Amino acid sequence: MKCFRVGFWFFILVGSLTGDPIYSQEMFGTTLGNYSGVNGIQLNPSSMAGSKAYLDINLLALDVFVQNNFLYMDKNEYRLTNFFKSGVKLPSHMEQYGNELRNFYIYNNKNVRDLSIQLRINGPGAMLIYGNQAFAISTGVRSVISIKNLPYEIANFAYLGLNYVPQQNINYKDNHPFKAGELTWAEVGISYAYTFHARNLEKITAGITIRRLFGYSGFYVKGNKADYIVPNDSTISVHNFNGQIGYSLPVDYDKNGGWNDKLITGHGFSGDIGITYTRLSGIYSEDDFTTLCSQQYNDYLYRLGVALIDIGAIQFNTHAEKYSFDNKSSYWDNVNMFHYSSIHQLMDTVSYKFYGDNKASYRGNSFYMWLPSALSIQFDYHYSRNWYVNASLIYGFDLSSASVSRPSEIAITPRYESRGFEANLPVSFYDWNKLRIGLSLRYYYLTIGTEKLGQFFRISNFTGLDLYVALHFFIDKGDCPKGKQKGCSEIDYRIKSSYR
Numbered sequence: 001m002k003c004f005r006v007g008f009w010f011f012i013l014v015g016s017l018t019g020d021p022i023y024s025q026e027m028f029g030t031t032l033g034n035y036s037g038v039n040g041i042q043l044n045p046s047s048m049a050g051s052k053a054y055l056d057i058n059l060l061a062l063d064v065f066v067q068n069n070f071l072y073m074d075k076n077e078y079r080l081t082n083f084f085k086s087g088v089k090l091p092s093h094m095e096q097y098g099n100e101l102r103n104f105y106i107y108n109n110k111n112v113r114d115l116s117i118q119l120r121i122n123g124p125g126a127m128l129i130y131g132n133q134a135f136a137i138s139t140g141v142r143s144v145i146s147i148k149n150l151p152y153e154i155a156n157f158a159y160l161g162l163n164y165v166p167q168q169n170i171n172y173k174d175n176h177p178f179k180a181g182e183l184t185w186a187e188v189g190i191s192y193a194y195t196f197h198a199r200n201l202e203k204i205t206a207g208i209t210i211r212r213l214f215g216y217s218g219f220y221v222k223g224n225k226a227d228y229i230v231p232n233d234s235t236i237s238v239h240n241f242n243g244q245i246g247y248s249l250p251v252d253y254d255k256n257g258g259w260n261d262k263l264i265t266g267h268g269f270s271g272d273i274g275i276t277y278t279r280l281s282g283i284y285s286e287d288d289f290t291t292l293c294s295q296q297y298n299d300y301l302y303r304l305g306v307a308l309i310d311i312g313a314i315q316f317n318t319h320a321e322k323y324s325f326d327n328k329s330s331y332w333d334n335v336n337m338f339h340y341s342s343i344h345q346l347m348d349t350v351s352y353k354f355y356g357d358n359k360a361s362y363r364g365n366s367f368y369m370w371l372p373s374a375l376s377i378q379f380d381y382h383y384s385r386n387w388y389v390n391a392s393l394i395y396g397f398d399l400s401s402a403s404v405s406r407p408s409e410i411a412i413t414p415r416y417e418s419r420g421f422e423a424n425l426p427v428s429f430y431d432w433n434k435l436r437i438g439l440s441l442r443y444y445y446l447t448i449g450t451e452k453l454g455q456f457f458r459i460s461n462f463t464g465l466d467l468y469v470a471l472h473f474f475i476d477k478g479d480c481p482k483g484k485q486k487g488c489s490e491i492d493y494r495i496k497s498s499y500r
Contacts, residue, residue, distance in 0.1 A: 026409065027063050027120075029424045029440020029449035030470040032378065032390050033417050037474055038127040038136050041191050043376045043392070044274035044307035046207030048136055049193040052419075053474035054129040054295050058138070060471050061122035067407070067430065067464035068115040068147075070155050071104035075458045080465065098163050105461075106156060112178070113155040114431065115147040116407050122470070127191075129295065129477075132198065134207070136191035143184040144372055146405040148398075150178045154226070162336065163233035171239075174226040181220040181404040183369050185314060187211045187270070203278040203298070207307075208271065215266025215314040218369035219247040220402040225327070236332040241354070245347075246322035246367040246402060253321070253343045265319050270312025270371050276305035281382065293480035305378040310371040310406070311399070317366040323347060324363045328354040370399045372406035388415040407431045411451075419476060420444050426451055438466070445473050 030039045037056025040047045077091035092101040125138035151174045153167050162168075193207035227240040248266060252259045281301045289295045330353045332338075340346040351361035375395040382388055390413040396406030411428035422442035428451060430436055440449025450456075452466040 026392075026394055026411075026451070027061070027449070027468045027470070028390075028392065028411060028413055028426045028428075028438070028451060029422075029442070030061060030447050030468065032380070032392065032413060032424065033388075033415060033422055033442075035417065035419070035422065035442070035474060037472055038125040038138055038191075039122060039470060039472065041127075041136055041138065041189075041207070041209055041272070043309065043394075044207065044276060044305045044378060045136075045191045045209040045272050046193045046205045046274040046276040046307070047305055047378070048127050048191065048207065049129065049132075049134045049195055049205040050276065050278060050300070050303065051127070051129060051134075051474075052297050052476055053127075054292055054477045056127040056472055056474040058122060058125040058470070058472040060124075061120070061468070062470075063118070063120040063468035065116065065118040065464070065466045067434075067466075068113070069107065069111065069463065070113040070115065070152075071106060071159070071463070073104055073462040075461050078458070078462045080455055080462075095160060097165050098161060100161075106159060110152050113147060113150040113152060114407070115145065115150075116405070117143075117145040119143040128292075130292065131289070131295070132195040134191075134193040136189075136209075138189045138191065138209075138211075139187070141184075141186045143182075144404040145182045146372070147180045148178065148405045149176060150180065151226075154178075157230065161233065162230050162236070168230050168232060171229050172226070174223070177222060177224050177401070179220065179222040179398075179401055179405070181218075181369070181402070183218050183314070183371070183404045184216040185266075186214045186216070191272075200283060201280045203280060205276045205278070206274070207276075208273050211270045211312070213266075213268040213270055213312065213314050213371075214264045215248070215268065215316055215369070216264065217249050218266060218314060218316050218320075218367075219249060220367075220369060220404075221245045222401040234334055234336040236330075236335055238328075238330045238332070238354075240327055240329055241325050242327050244322065244324045244363075244401070246316075246320070246369075247343075248316035248318065248320035248367075249343075251343065253319075255342050259319060262318055266314040266316035266369070268312055268314035268368075270310055272307055272309040272311070274305060274307025274309075274376070276303055278303040291480060293475065293478070295477045297477045300380075300382055302379065302381045305376075305380075307376045308373070309376050310373045313368045313370040313400070313403075315366065315368050320365050320367060321347075322363045322365075322367045323351070323361040325350075325354055325361055330354045367402060368400065370403035372404045373397055373399055374406045374408075386416055386418050388417060389413070390415060422447075424449065440468075446471050 031043050034052040038058045082088045090103045121141045123139040127136040189211035191209040195205045197204040223243040225242040228238045279301045281299045348358040352358050377393040379391045392411050394409045396408050411426045413426040416423045424440040426438040428436050436452050438451035439453050447470040450466050
């Protein structure tokens with residue numbers, strides 16, 4: 001039964017995602033402020049031109065994010081610290097139907113199931129501002145797993161098995177598209193921003209980022225239609241199924257074990273493009289600096305930025321396969337006795353069951369996997385001195401069925417900001433309906449934060465986690481060694497910007 005479950009999970013559009021060893025979604029504490037530096041280009045490449053620092057060097061930023069609406073751990077049974085300890089046994093219970101222990105409960109509702117898992121590591125990078133221009137180079141490794149609009153009964157069968165009696169002998173007809181995907185890649189990017197309009201009380205800046213992508217693994221599965229019945233724990237009767245599967249994974253498809261011929265199996269490009277309008281709090285002053293450190297900072301009353309981010313794809317054409325099942329039917333009896341030892345054995349069997357031919361579902365050895373694209377909008381209001389309020393919208397959208405998805409989010413973030421200390425308190429609606437409160441703290445160059453503060457206090461059932469940390473070094477505009485100051489000093493431009 002356990003072997004069948006894995007095959008069923010793969011075949012009925014979830015695949016082996018829940019068993020993948022890869023683990024805030026947007027890291028608001030490191031991307032919104034005037035000291036965000038090179039990390040700020042994640043939400044809008046034009047934002048770096050408004051930095052209070054003329055030089056920013058990112059050493060490392062790490063973000064781990066998990067959220068789902070299907071499985072949960074009871075709030076009285078979990079401790080967040082247990083997930084970071086080796087050898088700790090999580091709470092478990094016996095499932096109602098069957099004889100297996102489970103660590104998680106399922107939500108007994110008929111909502112579609114969504115899952116988002118994101119790991120981001122921002123490696124070495126740097127940003128430099130030179131007058132009305134800004135330049136940046138960035139590196140990183142990212143891994144994203146997403147499930148979107150998965151019917152509840154498929155998720156239940158995948159997790160609990162076909163012996164889940166309440167769903168047997170029911171004819172399920174799922175006619176709405178549902179999808180799952182996984183993408184892991186490294187990226188190297190260059191960014192450029194240019195202030196093309198600066199006069200009186202306003203400034204307009206445009207920015208762009210181009211990244212080269214190196215794909216390590218990719219997987220997608222999409223179901224356009226599924227009409228089936230599960231009469232008992234050993235039989236599936238599929239009346240109609242329409243779907244596609246593609247994968248390029250670091251495993252040997254003909255036997256158990258890893259595939260180590262090539263680390264990189266796909267390549268691609270992605271880009272971000274954005275624009276920021278800034279309403280200054282004082283008359284714009286031309287920067288007549290003669291040294292980088294003497295550049296002046298023009299304070300603002302508010303600014304509004306709009307960007308398209310993660311527009312791009314990776315083509316996997318090494319160790320890649322794709323399959324299609326076009327409105328086919330099948331009857332599987334004794335399916336609980338089916339044991340497979342390799343991915344090729346599984347796919348050959350599935351193809352034979354639907355087409356009567358082991359290779360009939362095969363569609364080629366190359367496919368494109370698209371990144372989690374989004375529209376990003378940021379509004380930042382300078383309330384008074386060190387106090388700010390930010391409103392941000394991240395609207396995720398898919399450019400292809402073969403993609404990983406980005407959940408949408410809207411957040412209001414009050415912020416206290418100074419050179420040596422910064423605190424953010426984001427209040428957000430994740431996926432439009434989950435209220436979350438977060439907290440991030442920066443002490444000079446180190447930031448630690450979360451967008452889900454409640455996970456530490458067991459306020460509600462555990463459905464995911466969010467943690468991020470960043471370490472970067474920056475030098476303020478106007479921060480010149482004594483005797484090197486050639487432009488306006490920090491006191492000078494504060495006086496110039498005192499008009500509000």
